[in-house]
Amino acid sequence: MPTVSAAVAALEAAYPPALAQDWDAVGLVCGDPAEPATRIVVAVDPSPAVVEEAIGAGADLLVTHHPLLLRGVHGVPADEPKGSVVHRLVRARVALFAAHTNADAAAPGVSDALADALGVAVEGPLDASSGIGRIGHLPAPESFEAFVARVEQALPTTAWGVRGAGDPARTIARVAVSGGAGDSMLGLVRQAGVDAYVTADLRHHPADEHLQRPGAPALVDVAHWASEHPWCAQAADVLRGALPDATVTVSTLRTDPWTLGAASRNPVKRGTP
Known part of the structure; x- marks a missing residue:
């Protein structure tokens, strides 16, 4: 047993x-x-x-x-x-x-599960010193608008939603991801040679300062809970492999604390009134 x-x-x-x-x-x-x-x-x-x-x-x-x-x-x-x-x-x-x-730091870990959910093929860690975050590439380049839609479709729905910061027409090929709060790694993201960064809990000032830098990767901000939920299936698989006689299930409950949200799906250009 x-x-x-x-x-x-x-x-x-x-x-x-x-x-x-x-x-x-x-x-x-x-x-x-x-x-x-x-x-x-x-x-x-x-x-x-x-x-x-x-x-x-x-x-x-x-x-x-x-x-x-x-x-x-x-x-x-x-x-x-x-x-x-x-x-x-x-x-x-x-x-x-x-x-x-x-x-978060294990390989595979939280960010691998997030990358897999988004269809991103992992190349390596975003922060090599601690193994946090992942860098990878899409099966084929697509517009930033399409990429944001990809993220929205791949992750559980939340009131927080999925927010994109960048030119909708920008081409996205290489991507960085980090499950959970990830604005502390914006500097690493700019050095990683990626086109977009997916994480959670991005704050106004760090995001704004990041976007002011020429060539900075586009940003996709999702709910903290949603960014880490793909890990549950990964951990469940670990347990099923080690304990074949156990019944392992993933919780169906959304525990993101936010319960109401309303956001426009229409792109908004920065600096417009």
Whole structure:
């Protein structure tokens, strides 16, 4: 019978904890390693709704990308949001495991899953010093407008939507991607020789300053959750390969925090009134 410890071993082989940033909190959050793991659910966030989904599915283990206890805590009382999740998991005998920045840096990892979802053939990392992000190429060049549509069609729908910054007619052949918040790597993107960069949580000032530089790659901004959701299928495949007797499913819940959005599909030229 597959166990929690066997699932953890498979996940840590694919996403080594040593790759995690020193501020991160990865690994087994709660649960008994010796307990069975016959049903496993994979999700981006360990949110209450996802926990209830896992419990309703009869899961023994919930695997998430985002950690539950990322920042230091001094207790997990049941009347606090994170404490409530811990108590719900323990009472239902569901273990929780997180693979965060170690999954970002692993190869294949979060950005490989994003690139694959977009049809981008990976050539190598965007940040070679930490293995974060990926650089690759499209099957054939296409316009930036078509590329933004490609991203929109490939990722789960969110209220945040998909936003493109650049000339709609610009030709896109080589692409950089980074799951999660990626504006800290805009400098690397400009050195990478790519035509567009897909990431999440781009802020106004870094994006504006980037676009002011001659020849800067076009930008595609998506919801943080949507950029990392393709990883769930990748992690599920890791578990299915290592634990063939376990049932592994990917959460169907959208846990992006934004619930309302309205955006024009018509291109808007920068600087127009």
